[in-house]
Amino acid sequence: MSRDRAARHFPVIATLIVAMALTIMPLPRAVDPFRPDWVALIMIFWAFSLPRSYSVGIAWVIGIVLDVAQGTLLGQHALALCVVVFLTVRFHLQMRVFPWLQLSATVFALLALYQFLLFWINGVANVAAPAVAYWGPVVSGTLLWPLLFNFMNGIRYRVQLRA
Amino acid sequence: MAASRDNSSNPARIPALGFRALALVLLSVLLMFLDHRDKHLDAVRDTIGTALYPLRIAVDAPTQLWDWISERTRSRNDLQRENEDLRREQQVIRARLLTTNALEAENARLREMLDAREQVEDRVRVAEILAVDANPFRHSLIIDAGYGDGVYEGQAIVDQDGVVGQVIEAGPITSEALLISDPGHALPVEVNRNGLRTIAYGTGEFGKLALPGLPNNADIRQGDLLVTSGLGGAFPSGYPVAVVSSVLRLPQQAFAEVQAEPVAALNQVREIMLVWSAPAVSDEPRQAGREPAAEDAGDE
Numbered sequence: 001m002s003r004d005r006a007a008r009h010f011p012v013i014a015t016l017i018v019a020m021a022l023t024i025m026p027l028p029r030a031v032d033p034f035r036p037d038w039v040a041l042i043m044i045f046w047a048f049s050l051p052r053s054y055s056v057g058i059a060w061v062i063g064i065v066l067d068v069a070q071g072t073l074l075g076q077h078a079l080a081l082c083v084v085v086f087l088t089v090r091f092h093l094q095m096r097v098f099p100w101l102q103l104s105a106t107v108f109a110l111l112a113l114y115q116f117l118l119f120w121i122n123g124v125a126n127v128a129a130p131a132v133a134y135w136g137p138v139v140s141g142t143l144l145w146p147l148l149f150n151f152m153n154g155i156r157y158r159v160q161l162r163a
Numbered sequence: 164m165a166a167s168r169d170n171s172s173n174p175a176r177i178p179a180l181g182f183r184a185l186a187l188v189l190l191s192v193l194l195m196f197l198d199h200r201d202k203h204l205d206a207v208r209d210t211i212g213t214a215l216y217p218l219r220i221a222v223d224a225p226t227q228l229w230d231w232i233s234e235r236t237r238s239r240n241d242l243q244r245e246n247e248d249l250r251r252e253q254q255v256i257r258a259r260l261l262t263t264n265a266l267e268a269e270n271a272r273l274r275e276m277l278d279a280r281e282q283v284e285d286r287v288r289v290a291e292i293l294a295v296d297a298n299p300f301r302h303s304l305i306i307d308a309g310y311g312d313g314v315y316e317g318q319a320i321v322d323q324d325g326v327v328g329q330v331i332e333a334g335p336i337t338s339e340a341l342l343i344s345d346p347g348h349a350l351p352v353e354v355n356r357n358g359l360r361t362i363a364y365g366t367g368e369f370g371k372l373a374l375p376g377l378p379n380n381a382d383i384r385q386g387d388l389l390v391t392s393g394l395g396g397a398f399p400s401g402y403p404v405a406v407v408s409s410v411l412r413l414p415q416q417a418f419a420e421v422q423a424e425p426v427a428a429l430n431q432v433r434e435i436m437l438v439w440s441a442p443a444v445s446d447e448p449r450q451a452g453r454e455p456a457a458e459d460a461g462d463e
Contacts, residue, residue, distance in 0.1 A: 017218070024215075025222045026295050029369075029430060055180065060187045064194075068211040071303055071332075071339055074204050075194035082191065086184035125199050 011159045012054060015042050015152065016062060024069050036141040039066055040114050043081060044088050044107060045152045048096075051089040059085035072118075073125055080117035084110050100146055108142040209334050216337060219293050219305065286439040288312065292432060293337060302342035302365065302429070304328070308437060309336045317397040319438045325403035325426035326350070326391060327435050342429050343404065344369050352404050353392040357382055360392055363404060363423060369430040372405050374421040379412045381419060389423055399440035 019038035027035055039062060046054040063078030070077065087110060088095070095106055115134050198204050290308040308314050310333040318330040320340050328342040341348050348365040352374075359382060363372045377383060387407040393400025405423035412419045 020215075021218055021222050024219060024294055026226065056184045056187055060191070063191075065211055065215070068208055069215055071301065073195045074198040074208065075191035078194070079188055079191035082184060082187045086180065089180060121195065125195065 007159075008053075011155050012046050012050075015046075015155065020065065020069065023066070033136040034140045035137060036144050037111060037114060037137050039077075040081060040084060040111060041107075041141055041145065041148055042152070043085055044110060045149065047085045047088040048092050049153075049156060051092050055089045056082050056086050073121065076118060076121045079121065080114045083117060084114045087113075100149075103149075104142055104145050107145045108138065111138045111141045205332075208332070212334050212337065219337075223293055287436045288439075289434055289436055291434055295430075302328075302345040302348075302367070302369070303331070304340045304342065304435075305337050306330075306340055306435065306437075307337055309334045309338050311335055312437075313439070314338050314437060319391075319398045319402070319440060320435050321402055321438055322427045322432050322435050324428065325405070326398065327427045327429060327432060329397055330437075340435075342369075343372065343425060344429050350398065350404060351392045351395040352389040354383055354407075355388040355390045355403075359383060360394065363389060370424050371408075372423045372425060374407075374423060375418060377419050377421050378417065379414070379419050383407060383410055383419070383421060385410055388426075399438060402438075 016039065019042040022038045023035070043054075043059050043062060047059065059081045060078045063076075063081035064074065066072075066077040066081070067074050091106075095103060098106065112135075115138055119134050194204065288308065290306040290312075292304050293307050294305040295303075304327075306320075314330055314333045316330055316333055318333075320327045320329060326343055328340045328345070328348070330338050331341045332339040343350055343363065343365055344367065345365040346367040350363045351360065352363045353360045359377075361374050361376050361381075363374055366373050374383075374389075385407055389404045389407065391398040391400055391402045391404055403426050405425045407421060408424040409422045410419055411421075
């Protein structure tokens with residue numbers, strides 16, 4: 001049973017680690033403002049696909065790790081990720097029947113909310129940051145979503161069939 | 164199997180989802196409050212940071228490998244040329260060092276005559292940069308030295324050209340450093356030419372510092388070298404910081420708009436030097452970290 005569970009959790013943990021690596025990877029300055037919120041995207045995907053197993057609790061823990069990795073206030077990413085994953089889980093039934101274009105639009109809204117929460121907390125806590133390029137990750141994340149969604153679905157079913 | 168369970172029951176009624184989310188959000192707010200107010204949570208940060216260390220190394224590996232390969236595959240000609248260049252440079256530096264020794268002795272004598280505090284030479288250690296902060300609005304670095312190596316918060320970081328930043332968080336084996344270009348960083352400097360003191364603020368751009376506290380009639384020109392004044396207590400004095408790149412005096416404004424370009428290549432450094440400076444005159448770390456030293460700006 002426990003081996004079965006480990007096998008089930010493996011793809012989630014592996015993809016989250018990869019997302020974390022992509023988040024802290026150094027990028028050229030020109031591309032950096034458009035680095036997608038990998039961790040948020042992957043968390044949205046898993047919360048959307050398996051909302052009973054992966055919901056706000058794991059999102060919060062991942063958010064804390066993200067806070068340490070990015071050197072932000074402890075709890076900032078945790079809060080934003082938690083809210084976004086809550087909305088995903090809450091509305092995942094509606095989202096499942098969406099055509100892909102509408103689903104992308106929803107992901108756009110979620111990512112925008114995520115960035116807005118981060119931005120807003122920065123404002124409240126008086127951490128200086130200009131506002132404009134906050135939209136870079138939202139746009140790139142939304143454009144990436146359909147590809148990522150298909151790719152992740154592939155991983156999900158392949159691993160599940162084997163397990 | 165989770166998927167089948169999801170489809171069979173009604174997942175819209177996941178038990179206590181709203182409650183759990185709310186509780187976690189409140190917990191986040193509490194954590195942020197504690198983290199922002201004091202440094203109660205450094206232990207948590209250190210632990211998770213240490214756990215992330217292997218990931219940082221792994222992410223950095225391709226760059227390291229590339230560096231290593233390009234180092235190995237350099238042609239003999241290139242190496243010879245570089246060798247020659249280095250030798251020539253060393254000769255020049257040696258020649259300059261000869262006079263430096265004499266000057267140092269003279270300086271010590273003069274200081275003695277003036278009854279001034281003796282200038283202790285700073286201790287320096289080289290550290291490597293592991294990662295650059297992913298957040299484009301926060302210019303910080305992770306370096307491979309922590310409090311195990313004697314690194315402390317507020318410690319000055321320089322490279323061979325000038326000041327790079329200061330340590331804001333010393334972990335057990337890695338530390339985080341804030342660059343002088345970070346929008347929240349302020350550094351007390353003086354104009355090398357005439358000793359005019361001011362504060363250099365980061366702007367969020369690597370190649371630009373702002374000096375907002377200078378009146379229109381201040382004696383500052385394009386090309387002036389700014390060095391650390393040592394007045395903040397954290398930085399040792401006399402390290403080059405930036406060169407004034409533009410001075411804009413608008414008659415209707417009280418202050419001149421002065422911008423300076425850091426002399427250290429902030430976005431290109433791979434190795435930096437940590438400086439253990441001689442004990443500062445005043446113990447107050449006045450321009451520590453993110454609080455811009457507003458009271459210093461009023462001095463001018």
